[in-house]
Amino acid sequence: MEQTKSEHRQKSFTCQSCGLSSPFTTTARNHLTQELLEECFVTRDPFSPDKEKFLVLGSTCSLCSMCVCVAPECSLFYTKRFCMQCVNKHLDQFPQQIRAELAKKKQSSKAAIS
Ligand SMILES: [Zn+2]
Numbered sequence: 001m002e003q004t005k006s007e008h009r010q011k012s013f014t015c016q017s018c019g020l021s022s023p024f025t026t027t028a029r030n031h032l033t034q035e036l037l038e039e040c041f042v043t044r045d046p047f048s049p050d051k052e053k054f055l056v057l058g059s060t061c062s063l064c065s066m067c068v069c070v071a072p073e074c075s076l077f078y079t080k081r082f083c084m085q086c087v088n089k090h091l092d093q094f095p096q097q098i099r100a101e102l103a104k105k106k107q108s109s110k111a112a113i114s
């Protein structure tokens with residue numbers, strides 16, 4: 001893919017958890033046609049012919065404001081975005097359903113490694 005607008009410097013989003021880095025278009029959610037539940041870093045989907053399609057890269061943790069990507073290892077969305085560090089720190093404040101899902105996720109990722 002060729003960057004034709006090289007003079008236009010793009011801002012870059014970096015996940016502070018896994019180090020994933022990607023240029024992002026905007027952080028606002030209001031002018032997007034897609035319904036977004038949170039203020040997050042989005043970029044235009046380069047693989048979609050639909051120009052209105054956006055990809056959500058990540059968001060900031062509502063507790064520690066760390067930039068985290070949407071990967072399940074890095075963050076969790078439960079009414080707000082939380083980084084996994086905060087999720088683990090405040091695990092007892094999340095409902096049983098979320099804790100069960102996290103436990104399941106941990107189990108399956110362990111199974112995938114071994
Ligand atoms: Zn990440």
Ligand SMILES: [Zn+2]
Binds near residue numbers: 061064066085
């Ligand atoms: Zn956090």
